Amino acid sequence: MPSTSLDRWNAERSTALDEIENAHAMVGGTERGRRFATQQINFAYAALLSSQFQGFCRDLHTECVNHIVSLAFPNLQPIARTEFLWNRSLGRGNPNPGAIGTDFKRLGIDFWDEVYLQDMRNQRRRELLEELLVWRNAIAHQDFDSVAPNGNPILHLSAVRGWRSALNALARSFDQTMCQYLQSLLGANPW
Amino acid sequence: MVKKNQESSKPEQSLRRGDVVRFSYGMRFVTGVVLEDRGPLGTNKETTYLIEFPPSKHDSDLFHIELPAKDLEKLSSAVEAK
Numbered sequence: 001m002p003s004t005s006l007d008r009w010n011a012e013r014s015t016a017l018d019e020i021e022n023a024h025a026m027v028g029g030t031e032r033g034r035r036f037a038t039q040q041i042n043f044a045y046a047a048l049l050s051s052q053f054q055g056f057c058r059d060l061h062t063e064c065v066n067h068i069v070s071l072a073f074p075n076l077q078p079i080a081r082t083e084f085l086w087n088r089s090l091g092r093g094n095p096n097p098g099a100i101g102t103d104f105k106r107l108g109i110d111f112w113d114e115v116y117l118q119d120m121r122n123q124r125r126r127e128l129l130e131e132l133l134v135w136r137n138a139i140a141h142q143d144f145d146s147v148a149p150n151g152n153p154i155l156h157l158s159a160v161r162g163w164r165s166a167l168n169a170l171a172r173s174f175d176q177t178m179c180q181y182l183q184s185l186l187g188a189n190p191w
Numbered sequence: 192m193v194k195k196n197q198e199s200s201k202p203e204q205s206l207r208r209g210d211v212v213r214f215s216y217g218m219r220f221v222t223g224v225v226l227e228d229r230g231p232l233g234t235n236k237e238t239t240y241l242i243e244f245p246p247s248k249h250d251s252d253l254f255h256i257e258l259p260a261k262d263l264e265k266l267s268s269a270v271e272a273k
Contacts, residue, residue: 062229
């Protein structure tokens with residue numbers, strides 16, 4: 001059974017991303033105009049993909065904290081919750097691998113090491129996440145030097161689809177990694 | 192006749208951004224403001240809310256906490272609080 005966070009990733013978050021895909025398919029018009037419009041849609045798609053993945057990671061972190069804290073004495077629970085949330089990177093910035101690792105490490109797990117043990121292909125998927133975030137920052141700040149030093153940034157739909165596929169696999173691995181970790185920590189399946 | 196479990200049949204309270212709530216924090220109660228409905232992320236899929244609150248009267252810093260609806264007492268709604 002997946003976590004609520006993974007359910008949401010596969011349902012409402014996926015639906016939001018599909019809507020951008022549909023918008024891409026529906027753009028008509030002349031060849032040159034269409035190319036400009038689809039380029040802007042691809043930029044929006046990449047930015048939305050990054051923010052939805054950040055949302056998933058933040059949800060999963062919250063869900064894990066809820067399970068860990070539920071075993072503490074009632075008076076201690078709110079204090080522990082505040083500590084786990086204090087300075088949480090996923091509440092502020094991009095879902096970069098360092099931020100994800102740091103936030104989950106505070107729950108007592110060497111996060112990326114365990115994620116790689118789930119599937120060694122996750123190393124390549126992590127690189128793809130980093131690639132997406134470089135583009136996301138370039139789009140958000142309209143500064144494309146990092147992705148197109150020659151000044152002609154072109155983002156193909158196939159690239160965004162590739163990132164999305166990698167993040168789908170990472171989301172499943174994150175879910176399984178934390179499920180197994182919480183199971184060993186708490187003695188019961190969290191989800 | 193099967194007796195209904197009153198606790199489980201009690202509907203979960205729904206809160207909105209800006210609602211003022213009170214909750215237990217250690218050995219005392221504090222007041223905070225709902226910032227976000229985080230969805231059904233509780234251990235039994237209870238709705239969880241992100242709350243911002245001053246940890247004491249003397250603190251200017253604001254703390255954040257995510258709590259299930261059952262741990263929150265609504266003091267005033269977003270509109271009343273304005």
